[in-house]
Amino acid sequence: MATDAVNLLDSIEPGQFANDSDRFAAKEAARRLLARLETPFEQVWALTFEASGIIAGLQLVQDLGIWAKWAEADAESPGTSRTLDELQSWGSSKCETNLLRRFLKQIASLHYLEEVGLDTWKATPFSLALGHRESYGADVLKAGLDHAWPCAINLAQFLAKFGYKEPLDIPSFDNYREVYGHDFFSYVQQHPEAGGSFQGLMTAVTHYKMIWTNVYDTTELVAGADLSKPLFVDVGGAQGLDAQRLLDKHPELPTDVIIVEDLPDVVTTHSKEKIDPRIRKIAHDFFQPQPIVGARAYFFHAVPHDWPDADVERMFAEIKKVMTPGYSKLIVYEVVMPAQGASALATTLDLALMSCTSGIERTEEAWKKLLKTCGFKITGVFRHPRALETVMEAEIE
Numbered sequence: 001m002a003t004d005a006v007n008l009l010d011s012i013e014p015g016q017f018a019n020d021s022d023r024f025a026a027k028e029a030a031r032r033l034l035a036r037l038e039t040p041f042e043q044v045w046a047l048t049f050e051a052s053g054i055i056a057g058l059q060l061v062q063d064l065g066i067w068a069k070w071a072e073a074d075a076e077s078p079g080t081s082r083t084l085d086e087l088q089s090w091g092s093s094k095c096e097t098n099l100l101r102r103f104l105k106q107i108a109s110l111h112y113l114e115e116v117g118l119d120t121w122k123a124t125p126f127s128l129a130l131g132h133r134e135s136y137g138a139d140v141l142k143a144g145l146d147h148a149w150p151c152a153i154n155l156a157q158f159l160a161k162f163g164y165k166e167p168l169d170i171p172s173f174d175n176y177r178e179v180y181g182h183d184f185f186s187y188v189q190q191h192p193e194a195g196g197s198f199q200g201l202m203t204a205v206t207h208y209k210m211i212w213t214n215v216y217d218t219t220e221l222v223a224g225a226d227l228s229k230p231l232f233v234d235v236g237g238a239q240g241l242d243a244q245r246l247l248d249k250h251p252e253l254p255t256d257v258i259i260v261e262d263l264p265d266v267v268t269t270h271s272k273e274k275i276d277p278r279i280r281k282i283a284h285d286f287f288q289p290q291p292i293v294g295a296r297a298y299f300f301h302a303v304p305h306d307w308p309d310a311d312v313e314r315m316f317a318e319i320k321k322v323m324t325p326g327y328s329k330l331i332v333y334e335v336v337m338p339a340q341g342a343s344a345l346a347t348t349l350d351l352a353l354m355s356c357t358s359g360i361e362r363t364e365e366a367w368k369k370l371l372k373t374c375g376f377k378i379t380g381v382f383r384h385p386r387a388l389e390t391v392m393e394a395e396i397e
């Protein structure tokens with residue numbers, strides 16, 4: 001029985017699923033299986049010592065440039081196994097043989113590499129992705145080390161110190177400031193490396209999530225627009241991926257009606273994704289007066305969730321001042337936290353926000369209340385069964 005079960009589980013491959021939802025459902029089932037099969041010790045060990053060891057090893061191999069070299073070599077000769085000597089020779093700095101061996105052995109023991117012989121490994125899709133710049137896997141790893149891990153280590157003691165209140169008031173108490181001396185967005189503007197890993201993380205997450213134009217039908221928005229004026233302002237739009245998606249859906253749109261706004265360092269230093277030259281990028285702080293007046297839509301994707309209510313009120317107040325009543329729309333694309341059965345991705349994002357930015361993933365009730373306080377009425381709520389996030393459309397009340 002045990003052998004049959006093991007053989008069956010070992011035989012399952014991602015390619016056998018008809019679509020990504022089926023693959024995802026099986027992956028979630030495998031997580032539940034693991035939660036049932038692991039002993040409490042195995043679980044706590046995996047969460048602590050395995051995880052911290054693997055993160056250190058993955059970053060070390062990344063710092064040596066070995067993942068990138070391996071991905072290049074694998075593209076030329078897919079599936080070739082590599083010896084320790086070969087991998088060591090790819091390092092940009094000299095790394096002692098046994099030091100590298102010890103890390104590679106742990107990485108392989110957790111199946112992120114395949115051990116195929118003595119000191120010999122094969123790449124996996126995961127290890128190859130770490131070497132591909134365009135997958136942003138290395139940025140997610142680095143963002144974990146730059147932001148998530150140091151903040152998580154401090155979080156419980158920080159919350160105890162402030163009497164177990166929800167951290168929703170950046171000037172009074174903020175975990176990131178406790179760790180780094182500045183709130184998150186001030187810090188990343190002053191530290192380009194930490195800002196770069198955050199932007200890479202955002203790009204990876206945005207690529208992973210469902211395209212907003214598949215959740216919200218933009219036909220009416222565009223058909224009812226006066227294209228002699230700005231159409232779409234993506235506020236805190238980072239690399240401009242959502243703006244690009246609107247253009248992909250409406251390729252006939254002219255130049256300069258789609259605008260992406262973000263902080264100066266994001267628009268200049270971290271601007272890496274290729275987007276259509278018809279999209280205009282401008283540096284703008286959303287707490288300052290909004291320069292684009294009377295646009296058809298002001299779009300916020302995963303931006304309000306970075307901030308407590310008082311800051312969202314300030315941010316939306318600047319938008320409200322420039323909206324044309326009855327014409328302009330406020331469009332928010334965010335996680336709407338369900339009362340029950342939230343996914344691990346939603347709850348993990350919520351806690352990462354608490355830990356790093358004093359932000360929060362809001363419930364529908366919280367969103368309704370916040371938008372009302374800001375002087376907006378919700379004109380539509382749009383969901384997709386497979387989307388993490390919900391589109392909320394609002395107008396000036």
Ligand SMILES: C[S@@+](CC[C@H](N)C(=O)[O-])C[C@H]1O[C@@H](n2cnc3c(N)ncnc32)[C@H](O)[C@@H]1O
Nearest residue numbers: 185206236237238262263266284285286301302
């Ligand atoms: C969580 S990211 C979301 C980015 C993008 N909308 C997406 O979904 O991929 C939040 C964005 O807000 C930007 N941001 C933070 N503070 C800002 C400010 N005061 N003014 C303008 N943008 C800001 C950040 O630089 C970052 O790109």
